Amino acid sequence: MPGQLIARGVARHLAALGFACVEEFVPARGLRLDLLALGPKGELWVVECKSCRADFTSDRKWHHYLEWGDRFFWAVDSTFPTELLPAETGLIVADGYWAEILRMPAESRLAGARRTAVTRRFAAHAARRLQALRDPGAALGDS
């Protein structure tokens, strides 16, 4: 299943838990998170969506994603060989319609200054994408 469909199912489930999600969030140059979720208490969860074994084994950057959220999850479909995934990371199984958290990872809380910066960037990212959809005539820089 393509990663974008997995992301859709994950975003639906996290919304039901009170989180708001953005996709393809760029926390720093050269890094792109599949999904960043902001929780009701300001928690930030990073979710990487993997469509298949090769999609996971070819990802050489994932260790860098850890530092942008309080918790880190993989999201995969039900056919994915989950034994590949590091035991200390979170695990979500999803399809295009829904998702379930199978393993909750330990929390590694962001420092306050980084939380503030990431939350602000999340806000700008979501608002700019929203404006681009609501007002296609506006020429907006990407975030």
Add this chain to the structure above:
Amino acid sequence: MPGQLIARGVARHLAALGFACVEEFVPARGLRLDLLALGPKGELWVVECKSCRADFTSDRKWHHYLEWGDRFFWAVDSTFPTELLPAETGLIVADGYWAEILRMPAESRLAGARRTAVTRRFAAHAARRLQALRDPGAALGDS
């Protein structure tokens, strides 16, 4: 000119200044800001759009909007009788395509805790509206 068109022009201009905007933001029960803009340094600007004299004179809540941003502006079209507006407030003249800041109000900076809370709520608002547009099949609570 309807307030929504004015808001569109204001959002375009503020985007060019590096701000990201959301419309119809609810900072607290019973209050609705026409436009809340988040700046590159985390500034929060409140903009109320008024379509005509009656739209302004019937607004009995606007003093409550001041406490949700660092600066407060009215946005009106070029036919609006701007002498009605308090001199200490900001003034933007807009149409549906663009806007111009005619008077920059003094800054009254939010306390840190409120800035954090409003920024987080801005982020969740924008992300939920964006998700609702990208994934109409998801049933999402409004923020």
